[in-house]
Amino acid sequence: MNDxxxxxxxxxxxxxxxxxxxxxxxxRVLMVAWMNREALGKTAQTGExxxxxxxxxxxxxxxxxxxxxxxxxxxxxxxxxxxxLLEIEQLGGIACHTGRHxxxxxxxxxxxxxxxxxxxxxxxxxxxx
Amino acid sequence: MNDxxxxxxxxxxxxxxxxxxxxxxxxRVLMVAWMNREALGKTAQTGExxxxxxxxxxxxxxxxxxxxxxxxxxxxxxxxxxxxLLEIEQLGGIACHTGRHxxxxxxxxxxxxxxxxxxxxxxxxxxxx
Numbered sequence: 001m002n003d004x005x006x007x008x009x010x011x012x013x014x015x016x017x018x019x020x021x022x023x024x025x026x027x028r029v030l031m032v033a034w035m036n037r038e039a040l041g042k043t044a045q046t047g048e049x050x051x052x053x054x055x056x057x058x059x060x061x062x063x064x065x066x067x068x069x070x071x072x073x074x075x076x077x078x079x080x081x082x083x084x085l086l087e088i089e090q091l092g093g094i095a096c097h098t099g100r101h102x103x104x105x106x107x108x109x110x111x112x113x114x115x116x117x118x119x120x121x122x123x124x125x126x127x128x129x
Numbered sequence: 130m131n132d133x134x135x136x137x138x139x140x141x142x143x144x145x146x147x148x149x150x151x152x153x154x155x156x157r158v159l160m161v162a163w164m165n166r167e168a169l170g171k172t173a174q175t176g177e178x179x180x181x182x183x184x185x186x187x188x189x190x191x192x193x194x195x196x197x198x199x200x201x202x203x204x205x206x207x208x209x210x211x212x213x214l215l216e217i218e219q220l221g222g223i224a225c226h227t228g229r230h231x232x233x234x235x236x237x238x239x240x241x242x243x244x245x246x247x248x249x250x251x252x253x254x255x256x257x258x
Contacts, residue, residue: 002240020149020158027156029149032212044237077242078232079225083161085233096208103207104214108173111131113206 006037010082016052019084021062021095024073030095031103033062035084040075047072049086066126068092099123135166139211145181148213150224153202159224160232162191164213169204176201178215195255197221228252 009017016034023030033051035043039059042050049070053060063069070088077084096103098119105117138146145163152159162180164172168188171179178199182189192198199217206213225232227248234246 005237005240005242008242018147018161020161022156022158027151029151029158029214032147032149032207075237076233077235077237078161079227079229079234080232081235083233085158098208100208103209104205104212105208106206106210108134108204108206111134113134113137 003041006041008081009037009040009077009084010080011037012082016054017082017084019049019051019086021049021070021086021088021090023090023095024087025089028102029104030088030090030101033060040084043072043086044075049088063091065128066092066094066097068094068126070095094120094126097123097126099126132170135170137210138166138169138206138213139209140166141211145183146211146213148178148180148215150178150199150215150217150219153216153218157231158233159217159219159230162189169213172201172215173204178217192220194257195221195223195226197223197255199224223249223255226252226255228255 015036019035020032021030036052039050039052049062051060069091072086072088074087099121100117100119105115106113107116144165148164149161150159165181168179168181178191178201180189198220201215201217203216228250229246229248234244235242236245
């Protein structure tokens with residue numbers, strides 16, 4: 001398989017690149033996570049978002065536990081070639097591990113961060129702890 | 130001034146946080162850049178996006194040379210508190226130093242990155258080199 005396109009990415013010293021997942025249609029930015037070469041390759045190959053979990057130090061097929069898979073419609077790269085932008089369809093409508101639609105649920109109001117988006121599903125019910 | 134909200138951010142070891150600039154209305158993701166504490170503080174205080182230029186190692190008031198200032202409508206923080214999302218109005222309609230609307234102008238098609246968005250203005254005309 002021709003994967004020379006992966007060489008075009010400016011990987012960090014740790015071999016990673018940040019990836020933004022943006023919801024198709026709504027345009028909502030749902031999350032940002034990291035990818036290594038394998039994760040980006042699998043994302044392109046399978047059409048489902050794969051990331052590198054820095055905390056667990058392993059490849060992470062988004063939704064593997066929760067079912068909240070991200071179907072990838074397009075993959076973009078920025079001018080500096082060091083950030084990936086995914087256009088995705090978010091299965092289950094929940095991207096955040098807190099059970100919210102988007103990870104960006106805190107908004108600055110005056111000098112305070114306020115949680116402005118609701119929890120759609122209890123994380124315990126999502127992850128079957 | 131009360132800036133304890135800045136302590137809530139999970140700064141990197143270098144004292145930085147990545148910030149996504151998303152256009153209000155269109156929802157287009159225009160760019161990603163880094164902020165230090167001063168840049169985020171000034172962004173909130175002035176209502177115009179400020180970043181930390183890693184290459185020039187200085188505070189960067191976006192648009193200071195080009196006039197392509199970003200008016201900030203909201204500032205969000207993600208669940209891990211390590212990514213900022215700005216909702217902005219892009220003056221001049223150009224965020225990218227290449228003269229394009231968005232920095233994310235390369236799209237993966239098959240095994241190739243293809244430039245899919247037009248240059249709106251010659252960078253030489255933007256920066257008066």
